Amino acid sequence: MNFLKPRAESRHSDPSPAKKAGSGFQGKPFRLAWALWFLVAIHVVVLLAGFIAPYSFDTQDRLYPYAPPTHLHFVDCQGKFHLRPFVYVTKLAGDNLTEYTQDCSQTARMEFFLRGDGYTLLGAFHSNLHLFGVEAPASMFLLGTDGFGRDQLSRLLYGGQVSLFAGFIAAALSVLAGLLLGAIAGMYGGRVDDVAMRFAEIFITVPWFYLLIAVRAFLPLQISPITAFLLVISVIGIVGWGRPARLVRGVILSARERNFVLAARGFGASNAYLLRRHLMPLTFRVLLTQMTVLIPQFILAEVIVSFLGLGIGEPFPSWGNMLASAQQYHVLVSYWWMLLPGLAPVPVFLAYHSLAEKLQERIKSHI
C-alpha cells in the first residue's frame, strides 16, 4: 500500500505526467525494444552455451592455470597479414606457473564449426559441434582461464544459464505466489486479508538477504547441483513474495468495487469466477513490471548465495561461484579476468532496469 499511495496522489493533484508520457510516445517503443531484444539475445546465447562456447564448462587443462586471455592475431611474427585470425601456441615460461610466452613458430588458425567437447543442447540434442575454436595442440581462451585451466568464456556462458534463469524462475515463482495470496486477500478481505498481509509484512520487514540466507541455512548443505539449483530458486522465490502480494491486493481491492465487477456479481458470478475472469487479468500489467524489477534482484541473490558457497557448487559454474575465487588476494591482484563474472550481470541489469522504468512510465500514463 505504501508505494501505491504516491502514485494515487499524483494522479489527483497533477495530470501532467500522463500528458507528458503521451506526448513523448513516439520514441518509446523503440527504446523498449532495445532492452527487450538485448535480453532475448543474451538468453538465447546462454541457452546455446554448448554450441557457442569453445570448451565444456568442466574441461580442465592443468597446464594452463590462470592463463591470460589468448590474443587473436591477424599479422604474424614475419609481418605477414592473414585474413583469418590465428593464435600462437602458449606455453608456461619457467616453473613459477604464472608467466606465459607465445611460441611464434607454432600457430593455429581459428576454425569455425569444428568438433570438440560433447554437450547436450536444451537437454535434448547431443552434439560436439562448436561455433569456433582452434585445433588441439593450441588452445584459445578468449577470456583467460581459472585456477584449474578451465576456459573462462565457456564457464561464463554456462554460468549464465544458471544465474539468469535462476533469477527468472524465482521471480516467476514469487509473482505467482504473490498473485495467489494477494488476490485471495484482496477478494475476501476481513480476517483473511489481515492474516495474509501481516504474514507478507514479516517477509517484507526482515532484511531479505538475512532471511534468504537463514532459510537456506535450515536446508541441507551437501546436495547435488541440480537440487541446489532448484533449492536456491525456490528459497529466493519464497522469500520474495511479499511485495507482489501487496501490489496485487491493492489492485484487486480497488477493482472489486468497479461497475463491471459489480455487474458480473449481480449476474450471480462466484468469487472464484470473478477472480479468474475479471480481477486477475487487471493485475497483469503490475505483475509484468514487478517481474522486471524482481528478476535482476533475484539474479543478484543467486550470485551472492553461490558466491558465499551456499548455492550452486563445483564443478557447475554460476556467476556467483566463479567469482568466489577472486576473494583470494593473489587472484584478485594478479588475474583481472577472474572479476569478469562480476561484470557480466551489469548489462543484463541495465536492460532489466530500463525495461522496468519504461513499463512503469507506461502504467502511469495509462492510469
Add this chain to the structure above:
Amino acid sequence: MIRYLARRAGHGAVMLLGVSILLFVLLQAAPGDFIADLKLNSQISAETLAGLRAEYGLDQPMPVRYWKWVESSAKGDFGYSFAYNTPASTLLWPRARNTLLLTVPAVLISWLIALPLGVLIAGNKSHWMDRIFSGGTSTLLALPDVLVALLALLIALKTGLFPVGGMTSASLDQQSTWQWLRDVSWHMVLPVAALVLGLLAMILRHVRSSVREVLDSSYMRAAEGHGLPRLKLLFRYALPAAANPLISLFGLSVAVLLSVSLLIEVVMGWPGIGPMLLEAILSRDLFVVIGAVLLSTAFLIAGNLLADILLYVCDPRIRMQS
C-alpha cells in the same frame, strides 16, 4: 506523540515475535542439527549424544523449545550457542556493535551527500544534466554489490593506502583509546565507501524525483514567478514539501544497507553480524542464526521507528491524525 510512538513500537515488537516464530517453524522443518554433525565423530558415544540432545532441549517438541527460547531471551541470553558453549548474546552484541559501526556512518554519509546533490540536480532542468544523471545512477544501480566489495578490496591491495580487511591492526594490541579509534576509523574507510556507493544511487533518484514533482506544482511555479532566489526556493520550500516520501525512504534505506553490509563484511573481513551468520549457518548453530536474523530485523525496525519520529516532527498532518 507518546501514543503514536508506542503504537509503532508495539507494531515492531509484534513483527519481531512473528519473525522469531517463522524462524522456529523453519528450524523444525530442517533436517539435521548441530548434534547430527557430532555423530560423525566415532569417539562420542550414542549415550553422550542423547545426553547432549536432552541438555540442549533438542529432543523436545517445537512449542516447548520456542517457549524456552523466549524465556532465555527475556533473561537477555537469546538461546545458547552450541559451537561456542556460551549464551548467544555474548557472541551477538560485539558483532552488532561492529555492524552498526559500519552502517550508521554509511547511512549518514549517503544521505548527507544525496540530499543536497539530489535537490540541486532536480533544480537543474537541462537536458544534458538529466542524461548524465540517469546514466550515472543506472550504472551505479547495475553494479553488483559483490563486485563493488571486491573492487574496494582490490584498491586496498593495489595502492597499499588502506588496510586490507579486518577492523583493527593486529600489531597494535596495547594502545590508547585515541590510537584505537584512529586505527578503526582507518579500517572503516573502504567498507563504508563501498556501502555508500551501494546506497547512493537509490537515494539520489528518489530525492530528485520527489523534488522534481514538487517543482512542477503550481505553488512552486508561483513562488518562482515572484522571483525568489533559486537556492532558497529549492532548499527552503521545495525540500520540505518533498520530505514526506523521503523520510519513509530513510527506513527503507536501512534495509537495503543491512543486506549490502552482510556481503561487504564477509568480503572485507569485517567482524560484524554477516560473517558470524555465515559461520553459524555452516556449523548449524541455530540459535546464533536466529539471533543474527532477529538482530538485523531489530535494526531495521529501529530505522523505521526513527523515520516515524522524523515524520512526526516534520509532517503536521501526522500530528493532527494522532
